[in-house]
Amino acid sequence: MIAYLEFEKPVAQLEARIAELRLAAEGDDVDISGELSRLEKKSASLLASTYAALTPWQKTQVARHPSRPHFRDFVEHAFEEFVPLGGDRLYGEDEAILGGFASLGGRRVMLIGHEKGHDTQSRIRHNFGMGKPEGYRKAIRLMELAGRFGLPVVTLVDTSGAFPGVEAEERGQAEAIARSTEACLALPVPMVATIVGEGGSGGAVALASAERVVMFEHAVYSVISPEGCASILWRTAEKAPDAAEAMKVTAQQLLQLKIIDRIVQEPKGGAHRDPVEAAQSLGRIIGEELDALSGKTSAELRQQREERYLQIGTL
Amino acid sequence: MNWISRVRNSLPFLPKRETPDNLWIKCPKCHEMLFQQDYEDNWRVCQHCEHHGRLGADRRLQLLLDDGFSMLPQPEVREDPLKFRDSKKYVDRLKAARAANPHRDAFSVGSGNIDNRPAVVGVQDFHFMGGSMGMAVGQAFCAGAQEALDRGCAYIVVTAAGGARMQEGILSLMQMPKATVMTRRLKSAGLPYIVVLTDPTTGGVTASYAMLGDVHIAEPDALIGFAGQRVIQDTIRESLPEGFQRAEYLHKHGMVDMVVHRNRLRETLATVLDYLQPAKAA
Ligand SMILES: [Zn+2]
Numbered sequence: 001m002i003a004y005l006e007f008e009k010p011v012a013q014l015e016a017r018i019a020e021l022r023l024a025a026e027g028d029d030v031d032i033s034g035e036l037s038r039l040e041k042k043s044a045s046l047l048a049s050t051y052a053a054l055t056p057w058q059k060t061q062v063a064r065h066p067s068r069p070h071f072r073d074f075v076e077h078a079f080e081e082f083v084p085l086g087g088d089r090l091y092g093e094d095e096a097i098l099g100g101f102a103s104l105g106g107r108r109v110m111l112i113g114h115e116k117g118h119d120t121q122s123r124i125r126h127n128f129g130m131g132k133p134e135g136y137r138k139a140i141r142l143m144e145l146a147g148r149f150g151l152p153v154v155t156l157v158d159t160s161g162a163f164p165g166v167e168a169e170e171r172g173q174a175e176a177i178a179r180s181t182e183a184c185l186a187l188p189v190p191m192v193a194t195i196v197g198e199g200g201s202g203g204a205v206a207l208a209s210a211e212r213v214v215m216f217e218h219a220v221y222s223v224i225s226p227e228g229c230a231s232i233l234w235r236t237a238e239k240a241p242d243a244a245e246a247m248k249v250t251a252q253q254l255l256q257l258k259i260i261d262r263i264v265q266e267p268k269g270g271a272h273r274d275p276v277e278a279a280q281s282l283g284r285i286i287g288e289e290l291d292a293l294s295g296k297t298s299a300e301l302r303q304q305r306e307e308r309y310l311q312i313g314t315l
Numbered sequence: 316m317n318w319i320s321r322v323r324n325s326l327p328f329l330p331k332r333e334t335p336d337n338l339w340i341k342c343p344k345c346h347e348m349l350f351q352q353d354y355e356d357n358w359r360v361c362q363h364c365e366h367h368g369r370l371g372a373d374r375r376l377q378l379l380l381d382d383g384f385s386m387l388p389q390p391e392v393r394e395d396p397l398k399f400r401d402s403k404k405y406v407d408r409l410k411a412a413r414a415a416n417p418h419r420d421a422f423s424v425g426s427g428n429i430d431n432r433p434a435v436v437g438v439q440d441f442h443f444m445g446g447s448m449g450m451a452v453g454q455a456f457c458a459g460a461q462e463a464l465d466r467g468c469a470y471i472v473v474t475a476a477g478g479a480r481m482q483e484g485i486l487s488l489m490q491m492p493k494a495t496v497m498t499r500r501l502k503s504a505g506l507p508y509i510v511v512l513t514d515p516t517t518g519g520v521t522a523s524y525a526m527l528g529d530v531h532i533a534e535p536d537a538l539i540g541f542a543g544q545r546v547i548q549d550t551i552r553e554s555l556p557e558g559f560q561r562a563e564y565l566h567k568h569g570m571v572d573m574v575v576h577r578n579r580l581r582e583t584l585a586t587v588l589d590y591l592q593p594a595k596a597a
Binding site for chain 2: 162163164165166168169170171172173174175177178179181182184185186201202205206209221222223224228229232233234242243246247248249254257259306309310312313314315
């Protein structure tokens with residue numbers, strides 16, 4: 001049973017009606033297949049038109065959907081192999097940020113990304129995808145390892161932001177994020193970053209400072225959450241829809257602003273309706289991106305990455 | 316009350332182009348009355364309790380650099396490509412900030428010497444829209460780094476910011492990797508990059524160039540952190556420890572090398588620079 005978002009109510013009503021009809025038709029001789037197929041068509045087209053016209057705030061909700069595929073789903077459905085690597089060798093193992101060796105269509109890569117979890121227990125274990133310094137320091141360690149052994153780095157970014165907590169501050173959350181960004185920029189190997197759900201602020205940039213950045217159709221990427229922006233600039237979190245609109249957080253807007261390079265189409269009605277298809281599309285596009293970068297030298301890759309960021313804001 | 320006036324009113328001392336010389340002001344920390352001219356002459360440090368007030372970019376550069384330094388031109392950047400507006404247009408906020416400040420944005424760069432040692436100093440000014448990091452700040456930061464690369468000398472950056480400039484959305488966030496490209500170039504060139512953290516340094520500024528220095532110097536009692544205190548309190552629902560996110564607290568937790576009083580900042584930088592001679596090209 002899928003959780004419907006507020007704006008999906010008309011779709012939900014249609015789908016409920018279809019389910020009812022199906023149930024009623026069981027053991028009944030009345031032929032309702034005509035009516036059923038009419039309703040199904042209507043429902044599918046309503047879903048398609050709803051998702052074709054999502055506002056930035058609606059996309060934010062889709063990006064945060066509880067059933068949206070996360071790191072583990074992508075690993076399962078897009079990669080043939082995953083060998084998890086744990087720990088920062090300094091303090092601990094942070095399960096908000098996962099990483100390890102992975103194989104994608106025969107390509108060996110270092111895969112790193114946020115994992116939000118899918119139920120209460122796993123969400124707590126993964127700290128809702130909010131990384132701590134040890135998570136970012138693990139990412140740094142894995143990026144450096146990848147660099148030394150020529151493994152391209154692929155990241156899956158999906159976080160509301162780095163964890164805001166006393167201990168995270170004490171252990172240098174800011175320093176860990178800054179160093180992780182630096183580690184991305186220093187990589188002598190190809191790096192492809194993907195924004196798969198929420199790209200929340202510094203906690204996202206730390207894993208997304210790549211030469212190629214791709215983004216799911218309904219993912220969002222922003223400097224601060226719409227709620228956070230609204231509560232500061234509008235002085236009420238209720239203005240989050242306005243803040244989302246003003247900040248330009250969607251993949252389509254960010255492609256126009258040249259902040260991302262490419263959009264990965266999601267299954268109809270969002271990635272949460274078909275995580276397998278979503279993962280396969282993502283895997284296919286990451287593969288294409290990696291292949292396009294594979295002939296480049298370390299110097300060319302770094303230059304491409306540096307130029308990308310240096311030109312932002314210039315006339 | 317709009318955002319600007321809210322921030323300005325919350326500042327203990329408004330920056331003024333011309334300081335009236337016969338005004339008394341109250342120290343926000345010890346509440347002693349201070350003769351404003353004395354306070355300015357003392358680089359905005361309270362003579363009674365040593366509270367370090369916020370220093371504007373020009374005064375900061377005067378404090379650190381030998382006379383005769385030159386200012387880099389403020390770089391031109393894309394202005395308001397998002398056409399951002401909340402209760403007010405971002406372009407209007409910018410206009411107001413420019414009217415109230417001597418510079419076009421929150422980051423200024425001086426190129427000269429610190430006690431005869433060549434140095435480029437970049438200063439982030441909290442008085443300009445809370446020092447927030449947008450495209451102009453990022454571009455000026457990079458221009459300062461490039462000047463240091465061209466001169467083959469140290470780059471010293473004095474940070475002060477509430478964080479990223481939200482009105483520039485994702486473009487402000489992208490200043491984090493952008494600035495980091497340049498700190499890496501300084502490193503590759505064997506040039507020292509020194510950060511002076513002043514009150515307040517938070518958010519995306521802390522999580523990028525403020526924490527990538529070869530040496531980190533903080534001013535006493537400066538607020539330095541990643542997450543805002545209210546956000547942290549809302550998350551953990553506990554009270555925060557004494558002195559949380561203050562310079563001394565960061566020193567205790569290993570994030571800054573030293574906490575240095577403003578009146579010893581220049582000599583401290585000079586000493587550090589003596590040890591960090593630009594490396595011979597490898
Ligand atoms: Zn005082």
